Amino acid sequence: MDTVTAITTGKLVAQFKEWLAEAEQGEPNDANAMALATSTPEGRPSVRMVLLKDVDDHGFTFYTNLGSRKAxxxxxxxxxxxxFHWKSLRRQVRVEGAVAPVSDAEADAYFATxxxxxxxxxxxxxxxxxxxGRFVLERRVAEYTAKFNVGxxxxxxxWSGFRLAPVRIEFWQDRPYRLHDRVIYTLDGDAWTAERQYP
Ligand SMILES: Cc1cc2nc3c(=O)[nH]c(=O)nc-3n(C[C@H](O)[C@H](O)[C@H](O)COP(=O)(O)O)c2cc1C
Incomplete structure (x- = not known):
């Protein structure tokens, strides 16, 4: 370990937001897209893309159907x-932790937007x-459009959201000759430690 630095969640989130903001300027679309990895009851990994809708000291929030496979x-x-992989910036961020449902009030507020x-x-x-068939989905869209009318x-x-509370975050930046920069932050109790790792 060549670097050990105590750091706050707020600082890490700020670093993440800086990278996300830079990605938003360069990526053609969906800079907030992230792969979400879960696991099946047999322990098989399962991964798909979702959109990050909020990030703060409490974690990373996304929204989905509660009847879905991921849920x-x-x-x-x-x-x-x-x-997160931002190709134009040659950066990735990896986050691990446990997920919990957001409150109904929070989901209502986001849904309304x-x-x-x-x-x-x-x-x-x-x-x-x-x-x-596709027509069944289109018929259901028509039915709900009629049901809600103009209301x-x-x-x-x-339909609601989940928030992943991070316990491990890695910031990865491409460097020449595959000698990339990797800094891994790990939550130990309520303090973060930082470690550089070989690429
Ligand atoms: C760029 C991108 C963003 C997506 N964002 C979401 C999302 O925010 N929420 C969601 O439920 N599905 C999203 N999807 C669809 C999911 O990848 C996936 O197909 C769907 O949620 C069903 O996954 P599941 O069967 O594993 O639950 C997105 C797909 C892509 C390609």
């Missing part, structure tokens, strides 16, 4: 990992369930 897996094993058609899409999609679209109770 079922998180219900059985809350341990998860996130991966979504475009109306995305709100209706949330009602129409039985995410991760078999779909007979407010409430958040479905099967």
């Amino acid at each position: 079922a897996q998180l219900g059985q094993n809350a341990q998860a990992a996130l991966l 979504r475009p109306r058609l995305s709100q209706i899409g949330a009602w129409a999609s039985k995410q991760s369930q078999p779909l007979e 407010t679209v409430p958040r479905p109770d099967f």
